[in-house]
Structure formats: C-alpha cells, structure tokens
Amino acid sequence: MLSTIYAVLFYVATLVLVGGVGYRIWEYARTPAPLKIPTTPAPTTWGGVVWRLFKEVVFFESLWKANKWIWVFGIVFHMSLWLIFLRHVRYFQEPVFTLVALAQPIGKYAGLTFMLGGLGLLARRIVVARVRFISAPSDYLMLLLFLAIGFSGLMMSFVSHTDIVAVKAFFLGLMRFDIQPLPADAPLLVHLTLVALFMLIFPFSKLLHAPGVFFSPTRNQRDNPRDKRHVAAWALRMEKAEGGQDTAMNKS
Amino acid sequence: MSEQLDDKAVEDVTIDPQAQADPLFAPQPVAGKTRDWKSFPAEEKFQQPLGYPGPKPDDWKERALAKMDELRGKFRSFRVFLDICVKCGACTDKCHYYMGTGDARNMPVGRQDLLRSVYRRYFTLPGKWFPSLVGARELTEEVLDEWYTYYFQCSECRRCSVYCPYGIDTAEITMAAREILDSVGVGMKYTNEIIGKVFGIGNNLGLPKPALQSTLEDLEEEIEEDTGVKVRLPLDEPADVLLVTPSADFFAEPHIDGLIGYAKVFHATGEKWTLSSYASEAANFAMFIGSYENMRRIALRIRKAAIDLGVKRIIIGECGHAWRAAYSFLNTLAGPFDFLDPNYPVPQHICEYTWDAIQKGKLRFNKEENDWIKLTYHDSCNVARASRMGDYPGGQFDIPRNIIKAVCNNYYEMPEDTIKEATLCCGGGGGLLTDDLIPLRKAGGSPRMKALKQVREEHGVNKMAAICAICKSQFTKVMPDHGFAIDDIMSVHQLVSNAIILPGSEQEAERDGADDEREKETSA
Ligand code: SF4
Ligand code: SF4
Ligand code: SF4
Numbered sequence: 001m002l003s004t005i006y007a008v009l010f011y012v013a014t015l016v017l018v019g020g021v022g023y024r025i026w027e028y029a030r031t032p033a034p035l036k037i038p039t040t041p042a043p044t045t046w047g048g049v050v051w052r053l054f055k056e057v058v059f060f061e062s063l064w065k066a067n068k069w070i071w072v073f074g075i076v077f078h079m080s081l082w083l084i085f086l087r088h089v090r091y092f093q094e095p096v097f098t099l100v101a102l103a104q105p106i107g108k109y110a111g112l113t114f115m116l117g118g119l120g121l122l123a124r125r126i127v128v129a130r131v132r133f134i135s136a137p138s139d140y141l142m143l144l145l146f147l148a149i150g151f152s153g154l155m156m157s158f159v160s161h162t163d164i165v166a167v168k169a170f171f172l173g174l175m176r177f178d179i180q181p182l183p184a185d186a187p188l189l190v191h192l193t194l195v196a197l198f199m200l201i202f203p204f205s206k207l208l209h210a211p212g213v214f215f216s217p218t219r220n221q222r223d224n225p226r227d228k229r230h231v232a233a234w235a236l237r238m239e240k241a242e243g244g245q246d247t248a249m250n251k252s
Numbered sequence: 253m254s255e256q257l258d259d260k261a262v263e264d265v266t267i268d269p270q271a272q273a274d275p276l277f278a279p280q281p282v283a284g285k286t287r288d289w290k291s292f293p294a295e296e297k298f299q300q301p302l303g304y305p306g307p308k309p310d311d312w313k314e315r316a317l318a319k320m321d322e323l324r325g326k327f328r329s330f331r332v333f334l335d336i337c338v339k340c341g342a343c344t345d346k347c348h349y350y351m352g353t354g355d356a357r358n359m360p361v362g363r364q365d366l367l368r369s370v371y372r373r374y375f376t377l378p379g380k381w382f383p384s385l386v387g388a389r390e391l392t393e394e395v396l397d398e399w400y401t402y403y404f405q406c407s408e409c410r411r412c413s414v415y416c417p418y419g420i421d422t423a424e425i426t427m428a429a430r431e432i433l434d435s436v437g438v439g440m441k442y443t444n445e446i447i448g449k450v451f452g453i454g455n456n457l458g459l460p461k462p463a464l465q466s467t468l469e470d471l472e473e474e475i476e477e478d479t480g481v482k483v484r485l486p487l488d489e490p491a492d493v494l495l496v497t498p499s500a501d502f503f504a505e506p507h508i509d510g511l512i513g514y515a516k517v518f519h520a521t522g523e524k525w526t527l528s529s530y531a532s533e534a535a536n537f538a539m540f541i542g543s544y545e546n547m548r549r550i551a552l553r554i555r556k557a558a559i560d561l562g563v564k565r566i567i568i569g570e571c572g573h574a575w576r577a578a579y580s581f582l583n584t585l586a587g588p589f590d591f592l593d594p595n596y597p598v599p600q601h602i603c604e605y606t607w608d609a610i611q612k613g614k615l616r617f618n619k620e621e622n623d624w625i626k627l628t629y630h631d632s633c634n635v636a637r638a639s640r641m642g643d644y645p646g647g648q649f650d651i652p653r654n655i656i657k658a659v660c661n662n663y664y665e666m667p668e669d670t671i672k673e674a675t676l677c678c679g680g681g682g683g684l685l686t687d688d689l690i691p692l693r694k695a696g697g698s699p700r701m702k703a704l705k706q707v708r709e710e711h712g713v714n715k716m717a718a719i720c721a722i723c724k725s726q727f728t729k730v731m732p733d734h735g736f737a738i739d740d741i742m743s744v745h746q747l748v749s750n751a752i753i754l755p756g757s758e759q760e761a762e763r764d765g766a767d768d769e770r771e772k773e774t775s776a
C-alpha cells in the first residue's frame with residue numbers, strides 16, 4: 001500500500017516536473033525577443049555567448065559583481081546541490097557511473113554544506129532589511145523546503161540509517177513499472193514526500209530560474225545589431241501589412 | 253508586498269557622514285517615501301497622436317490585463333523576467349534612485365514586484381490559488397496609481413541588469429508597464445507631448461526648419477569669428493553623411509558646443525555632410541515608454557531622410573538613449589539599410605568617426621587649449637550598458653576616452669565601481685527629465701555627484717564630460733547643488749572643438765608660427 005502511494009506520487013511528480021518544465025521551455029523558446037537587448041559589453045559571437053552563460057551558471061559571475069555574501073551562500077548551496085544530485089544518481093542505475101561512485105564520499109558532506117548555504121540564504125532573507133522587504137511567504141517556504149529535504153537526508157546519512165538497498169530496488173523498480181517494497185522509515189518517507197513536493201512546484205515557481213537563465217535576452221543575445229538585421233516574426237508581419245518599410249516610412 | 257507604508261519615515265532623512273561620502277551608500281528601505289513624486293499625466297490631446305486612448309476608459313482593467321497578456325506573448329524579456337526572479341536581493345542596492353531616496357519601491361526588484369504581483373494573480377496558478385502566499389494582488393485603481401508613480405521613477409538605466417544573476421533588466425519591466433499604462437489612457441505628459449512634437453515637427457524641441465536654419469547660420473558665423481575659417485553646417489543638402497543629433501544640440505549649452513565640434517571635425521576631414529530638418533532628432537522617446545510601434549515611426553524618419561538626401565552613411569550625435577535606439581534598434585525598426593555604403597556600419601557614432609579620423613592623422617590638436625580643465629568622464633548608461641562603439645565589446649568605454657585623451661592633458665577617472673558598466677545614471681534619463689520630477693532627479697543624481705566630488709577632492713577635477721544630451725541637461729540642473737557651476741558639464745566634442753586646429757585657421761597660424769619660433773630656438 002505504502003509503496004503504491006509513493007510510486008504513484010513519484011510518477012505524478014515526474015510527469016508534472018518534466019511536462020511542466022518542458023512546457024515552460026517551449027513557451028520561452030517560442031516567445032520572440034523582438035529587440036537586441038544584451039547587457040553590454042556583450043559577446044559578438046555565439047562562442048562568446050556560450051562562454052558568458054557558462055560563467056553565469058557555473059561561477060555566478062554577475063552575482064559575484066553584485067554581492068559577495070549572496071555569492072558565497074549561493075555558490076555553496078548550488079554546488080552542493082549538484083554533488084548531492086550526482087550522489088543520488090546511484091539510486092537509479094546499476095551499475096553506477098564511475099563519476100557517481102566517486103561522488104559518494106564527497107556527496108555525503110555536500111549535504112552539510114548544502115544546509116550551511118541554505119541557512120546563510122535564509123539568514124540574509126531575515127536579517128537584511130532590503131531582502132526581507134522583497135520576500136513573500138513563498139520565498140521563506142521554498143528555502144525551508146530545501147532545508148527540510150536536506151535535514152531529513154542527513155538524518156539518514158548520519159543518524160538513523162535506512163535500508164538503502166531496498167530504496168534503490170524501489171526506484172529501479174519504478175523505472176521498470178514494477179513496484180518494489182519501500183522501507184517504512186519516517187525520515188525516508190518525509191524526505192521522499194518533500195522531494196516529490198519540490199518536483200511538483202518546480203514548474204510553477206521561481207525555480208524556473210534554472211531553465212530561464214538560458215532564455216534571458218540580456219545574457220543570451222549576441223551584440224551584433226549593425227551586422228545582422230534582427231526582426232521578430234510579428235514585427236515583420238506588421239511591416240508587411242503596411243506595405244513594407246518604404247511605404248510605412250512615407251506614411252509616418 | 254506585505255510591508256506597511258510608513259509615513260513618518262518620509263521626514264527622517266538622517267544623513268550620516270558615510271552616506272555623504274560613499275557614492276554607493278544604500279540606506280535602509282522604507283516603502284512609500286517618494287510616492288508623492290509624480291509627473292504630470294498626459295491629457296487626451298497628447299495621447300491621441302501616439303494612438304493611445306484619452307482619459308481612462310471604464311473597462312481599463314480588462315484592457316490593461318489584455319495588454320499584459322499581449323506583451324508576454326510578444327516580448328520574451330517580459331515573460332521570462334517576471335517568472336524567474338528568485339528574490340535573491342542582489343539588485344536591491346544597485347539603483348541610484350534607491351540609493352538617493354531609500355524608498356523600497358525603488359529597489360529594482362521592489363519596482364518589478366509592483367507589476368509581478370499583478371501578473372502572478374492573473375497569469376500563474378499559484379497566484380490564482382494562493383495569492384497571499386506568493387505576494388500576488390488584484391489590479392486596482394491604487395495599484396495602477398502606484399505603477400504610474402514608480403515606473404516613472406526609473407530611468408531605464410539597466411544598472412540592475414548588470415548585477416542580477418539572470419540578467420533581469422528592470423528597464424524592460426518599466427517599459428512594459430508604461431506601455432500598459434498608456435494603453436489605458438494613463439500616459440505621462442512630458443514623454444508623450446515630446447513624441448507628438450517629433451511626429452508633427454521633426455524634433456523633441458519643436459524647432460521648425462527656419463529656426464534650425466538660422467541657428468546653424470549663427471553657428472557658422474561664430475566659428476568664423478573664432479577661427480577665421482568658413483565651416484559649414486548644412487541643412488537638407490545632398491551629402492555623403494547624414495548627421496542625426498539630439499535637438500538639444502541646436503539649442504542649449506553645452507550641447508551646442510558639441511555640435512560646433514562635430515562641424516569642425518567634418519570640416520577638417522573634408523566630409524560632405526548634412527543635417528536633416530525632417531529627421532532633426534536622434535532622441536527616440538518612444539523607447540522610454542516601451543512602444544515598439546511609436547519607436548519605429550520615429551526611426552523610419554531617419555530612413556526617409558537618408559533616402560531623400562541620397563546619403564551613403566548615417567552618423568549619430570552625442571546622446572545616450574538615442575545611441576541605443578540607433579545602434580541596437582535602428583536596423584531592426586527601419587532597416588534594412590542596404591542602400592547605404594556597405595563599407596561603414598549603420599549607424600555610426602560621431603565618436604567612432606572622430607576617433608577614426610584621429611587615428612588616421614586627419615585631425616590636429618593643440619591640447620594646451622584644454623589645459624585649464626581637469627576633466628573626468630561620465631559614462632552614459634545607454635552607451636555603456638545598452639550599446640557599443642567600435643568593433644570589440646567595451647569599445648564604448650575606450651573610444652570616448654581615447655578622444656578625450658587626444659585633446660586633453662588632465663584626465664582623471666571617477667571610482668572604478670561608478671564607471672563603465674557600473675556607471676551611475678545622471679538621474680534624469682528614461683523620460684524623467686521634466687521639472688515635475690526635480691526632487692527625484694536630484695536624489696537620483698546624488699550617487700553620481702558623490703563620485704564626482706571624490707575626484708574633485710583627490711585631483712581637483714573641475715569639469716565633467718558626457719556624450720548624452722539628457723545627461724548634460726540633467727547635470728546643469730544638479731551640479732550647482734554640489735558646488736559646481738552650470739557649465740562644468742561639457743560635451744566631448746566641445747573639448748575637441750576647443751583643441752582642434754583647423755587648416756587655414758588663426759589657431760594654425762599661431763601654432764605653426766610658435767613651432768617655427770621653437771624650431772629656430774632649438775636649432776640656434
Ligand atoms: S538580482 Fe535578479 S533575481 Fe535577484 S532579486 Fe534582483 S531581479 Fe530578482
Ligand atoms: S533600470 Fe536603472 S533606474 Fe530602473 S530600476 Fe534598474 S537601476 Fe533603477
Ligand atoms: S540620461 Fe544619461 S545617465 Fe541618465 S539614463 Fe540616460 S544615458 Fe544614463
């Protein structure tokens with residue numbers, strides 16, 4: 001029974017996450033950016049744009065320029081998240097990639113740094129008046145959700161161990177549509193419920209910053225407006241409806 | 253959205269010494285401090301030429317939401333920026349209006365949230381289901397009023413977009429908000445009246461052709477008096493180069509000295525150039541109100557002038573947002589420009605032209621003419637963060653400085669974190685250069701003024717140069733409050749004009765005479 005409930009929960013959460021984020025990406029991709037608005041100085045080539053985005057998502061370049069505290073907490077938080085993610089891949093493969101195997105020991109401590117980063121961000125939200133002002137209840141709840149996920153995970157790593165072999169069997173089973181028994185340990189169930197919740201709200205929340213940053217016109221455009229004419233489809237239609245630029249020009 | 257408006261804080265502007273000196277000092281946030289700083293709204297007669305309704309129609313709310321829906325389909329920036337802000341706070345202390353006023357709504361994200369909260373309520377699931385959880389709210393008269401106030405307290409300078417980890421540019425939200433406001437009849441008089449003048453007469457100042465003609469003739473006389481050389485300022489003549497410059501250049505100091513500078517440069521290089529009375533304005537205020545259609549109508553005037561006058565190149569005079577509108581948008585709005593000479597980028601900046609001429613050795617200077625000046629340079633936001641000069645990123649910082657250093661011996665930079673991409677806005681950009689908003693303009697200009705005062709103290713700087721008509725006008729208003737004279741703001745081409753030695757001029761005779769003397773002395 002328990003296993004079935006969690007199986008359904010994860011199927012639904014996965015559908016919502018993949019479908020929802022996919023839909024958002026599709027929305028962002030099909031919405032035109034009718035004007036060239038890169039924040040300059042901006043790269044003039046695609047290679048340059050890739051490098052700019054790489055520095056943005058890996059090193060948080062703009063954030064570094066903006067505020068060293070947010071940068072430190074932010075980078076610790078996100079890098080830990082990647083390590084934790086890598087560590088968790090082992091629940092979905094057999095045998096695991098070498099990289100995933102290597103991440104196991106570090107990943108364990110990444111859980112601790114993750115909490116540290118998250119607590120730092122939460123502290124800033126509460127202590128710095130400017131950040132407090134712009135925070136809605138959902139902004140606190142989102143951080144608390146992450147912290148709770150981290151905490152329940154750490155409980156299992158360091159305090160009351162769960163039967164991870166069974167957990168792995170459960171998730172490998174899910175991937176084959178074959179529901180295996182899930183251990184009924186409280187920390188595990190809390191952990192999994194919160195993770196599913198996270199997956200469910202992702203496409204409707206500010207977590208969209210993850211795919212969204214790649215669609216930010218101020219960061220992903222080339223600075224080449226004089227070399228190449230950049231026009232949105234709707235703007236071209238408008239031009240055509242007016243009989244072309246020169247007709248429009250004589251009217252205005 | 254939850255913070256209460258706090259009235260008593262409006263009074264308590266405690267200025268501690270740190271706040272007085274540090275250009276980037278950010279005060280504690282208080283919401284509503286500047287909510288009474290409002291510009292005059294546009295009457296119907298100023299709305300109508302731009303295609304906007306007059307007084308607010310009864311169904312304004314439906315129309316506003318429909319407009320919002322339309323914009324999120326047409327502008328990816330609008331949709332993505334509204335979705336992805338994580339409220340990290342990195343931008344909160346980056347806006348000069350926030351630094352100058354301490355009003356929490358002037359923090360870039362605070363400003364965005366005025367609109368984001370409504371967007372969430374009507375266009376997102378969490379906002380529909382749990383409005384108070386995600387800070388979503390209904391669109392009401394009060395909200396609309398708040399939009400009008402605070403979206404006209406943003407100069408669209410893009411400083412916030414430099415620091416946001418996702419590049420969220422509040423200027424994009426401001427432009428969209430103004431477009432929504434205009435679409436429900438709540439326009440701003442200053443911007444909309446001016447755009448109407450461009451459509452009717454051809455420039456922001458409403459100067460008709462005869463007025464332009466006589467100004468240009470006066471300038472020709474003035475130059476001849478000063479130099480003994482007949483330098484022409486042609487209007488509507490067939491030429492190779494069309495110069496489009498902000499109309500302030502025809503009208504006021506120090507702008508007009510910049511125009512004299514352009515004319516001298518063209519004269520010295522032997523360029524066949526002309527101004528146009530039809531496109532007698534480089535500024536494009538429709539950019540400020542986020543109206544693609546109106547922006548295009550203004551841009552098309554430049555296209556028409558270029559075709560009618562049969563020119564090969566288009567060059568833009570000193571103006572910040574005009575350079576953005578030209579460099580970044582002209583090709584999009586009014587292109588393609590395949591009828592112009594493909595050997596030159598379209599358009600070019602006058603500084604690109606002048607620097608090119610300097611590099612080719614076409615211009616001669618006597619830098620000593622500027623020796624009484626200790627200069628610093630204000631990077632205009634729209635040049636710094638929204639466009640480029642030359643053929644590499646960052647050329648927009650180097651080229652004006654290169655020109656300055658070629659004509660001026662004493663040059664000093666303001667603090668590193670207040671120049672180039674981090675430049676502080678003058679406080680009057682984005683369509684806020686109106687007397688209705690003087691307190692805001694002064695507060696917004698204060699961070700820049702603090703940076704300027706630092707170089708005055710350290711190096712004895714007595715003049716600041718800029719390449720933006722709005723910056724120049726704004727600084728003539730703001731600098732006197734800080735112990736500077738009204739003419740301590742200069743055009744870059746004014747410095748060029750001071751130092752240039754025109755062939756056949758009195759200055760040339762003097763100079764070469766002096767050189768001869770010196771040569772004689774050394775050879776003796
Ligand atoms: S820096 Fe960007 S993401 Fe952070 S609060 Fe400001 S707008 Fe939002
Ligand atoms: S664009 Fe400039 S004026 Fe507007 S919010 Fe950002 S920093 Fe402030
Ligand atoms: S007027 Fe000048 S400083 Fe001010 S926003 Fe425009 S370019 Fe920036």
